[in-house]
Amino acid sequence: MYFAALLARTEDGWEASDMELDDVESLSDLIDLARSAAVDDDTVVALIEQEDAWFGVVRVDGEEDPRYFVSNAAAAARSSYGSMLTKELLGSDEEDDELDELDLDGTEDGEEDAIAAFTDEDSDEDGERGAGSEPVPAGPLGDPRLLDDLGVTNKQLMTLDGDALSEIAESLGATEVLEAVR
Numbered sequence: 048m049y050f051a052a053l054l055a056r057t058e059d060g061w062e063a064s065d066m067e068l069d070d071v072e073s074l075s076d077l078i079d080l081a082r083s084a085a086v087d088d089d090t091v092v093a094l095i096e097q098e099d100a101w102f103g104v105v106r107v108d109g110e111e112d113p114r115y116f117v118s119n120a121a122a123a124a125r126s127s128y129g130s131m132l133t134k135e136l137l138g139s140d141e142e143d144d145e146l147d148e149l150d151l152d153g154t155e156d157g158e159e160d161a162i163a164a165f166t167d168e169d170s171d172e173d174g175e176r177g178a179g180s181e182p183v184p185a186g187p188l189g190d191p192r193l194l195d196d197l198g199v200t201n202k203q204l205m206t207l208d209g210d211a212l213s214e215i216a217e218s219l220g221a222t223e224v225l226e227a228v229r
Contacts, residue, residue, distance in 0.1 A: 049097050049128060050212065052228050053081055054221050056090040056197075061221035065228040066093060074131045081107040092194070092219070094212045095128055102211045103132050104204075106193045116189035116204060118211065124183045136188045194219070 051066035064084055071077050081091040088109035096102040101119040115132055123129025191201035199218040207214055216225035 049095060049126075050229065051093065051095045051128075052212070052225055053084045054092045054094065054216070054219065054225065055084045055086055056092075057086045061219060061224050062086070063221065063224035063228045066095075068095075068128060071128070074135055077105060077131070078107060078113050081105060081113070085109070090197070092197075094215065094225075095132075096212050097123075097126050097129065099209060101126075101129055102207070103129060104189075104193060104215070105132070114190045114193040116187070116191055116193055118187055118207065119185065120188035121183050121185040123188075133183055133188060137183065 049068055051068050053064045053066050055062045055064070062084075066080060071080065077093060081093045085091045085107065091107045093105040093107070094102070095105075101117060101122040103118070103123060104116045106114045115136055117123045117129065117132050117136065120133045120136070124133040187205050191204045194204060194215070195201060197219055199215055203214075203218065212225065213222065216222045
């Protein structure tokens with residue numbers, strides 16, 4: 048089960064809105080949704096969590112490039128919304144999106160190559176990964192400093208677990224508005 052919310056900074060504090068993930072089919076959709084919640088191109092923080100398995104933070108500041116953080120990339124990579132973030136953070140190119148288009152009935156050309164990007168099947172005897180595949184770390188991935196200027200230090204972000212989104216909201220001074228949409 049996912050929980051997702053947008054926190055938009057305003058001159059009066061933070062405004063929260065429930066983020067309907069059913070409308071998000073790509074990372075671009077998520078970024079567009081965050082930008083549309085912005086007040087005067089100010090900061091918007093998108094928070095996504097899948098139970099206690101992982102959480103993700105996406106920060107959008109106006110038209111600047113978004114910044115991302117995922118608490119446990121390996122766990123996130125196994126979920127639909129988390130995989131969007133991990134693919135972006137690992138620098139996966141459009142060829143990796145081939146996996147999403149496969150029927151996976153065992154007859155497609157290149158099926159093994161597409162699946163290998165997400166498994167260890169292409170590891171050699173020493174556990175080294177084959178060319179072209181990036182291992183997904185079983186820990187944090189992304190920019191742990193993306194909330195430093197908002198009151199959540201990189202050390203805090205890297206060590207959060209359990210109810211991480213509530214702890215982030217508390218540090219941002221947005222607990223009440225986040226709980227209102229929870």
